[in-house]
Amino acid sequence: MAVLSTEDEGKFLMDVRGEQIGIITEVDPDRQVAYVDLDPGLAEAWMESLGRGEAGDDDAEVPSENVETITDSEVRVDADLGTGA
Template sequence: MSVLSTEDEGKFLMDAQGEQIGIVTEVDPEAQVAYVEPEPDLTEAWIQGLGFGDADEDDIEVSGDAIETITDTELRVAVDL
């Protein structure tokens, strides 16, 4: 398990094989949940990258327990979602 923070907003969520799943739109650090837009368009990705986006109804929830590693640009899950 990795510890999620609001600093992780705008990062890419990658699967175990290195394929992009989506982009993190929002993080709830108390619940340790990342909300991920599974198919962001270019505008959404740009807004999220700047840290100005919010989660919406089509985002998927990813628990901090599922995150294996966190880098400067991505979160990587241990298994495929």
Template sequence: MSVLSTEDEGKFLMDVRGEQIGIVTEVDPVEQVAYVDPDPGLANAWIQSLGMGDAGEDDIAVPADNVVTVTDSELRVDADLSSDTAA
């Protein structure tokens, strides 16, 4: 399990295959949940990359238990979530 912080907002969420799932819009550091926009527009992605966005209604909640790696630019999960976002 990784520890999530608000500094993770704006990072890309990647699956085990290295494919981008979305962008982290908000992190709840108390609940240890990252909220991810699976389909950010260009303007929204830019705003999120600056850490200035908020979670939306269609964001995916990703618990820290599912995050295996945190780098300067991405969070990587231990599963292939990309099929879940297509629904």
């Protein structure tokens, strides 16, 4: 299990196949949950990539136990969320 931090805000969320799922808008480090915008518009994506996004009501929650790896630019989950698996 990886440890999520606020430094992960603005990173791309990727599935096991390396496909982009969305952008992390916010991280709750106490609960170890990342909030992900699955369909950001261009302006939203730009703000989120700068780490300036905020979790919205429609953002998906991704708990840290589903995170496989974290790099400088992405967070990769251990499932293929793109197909509902």
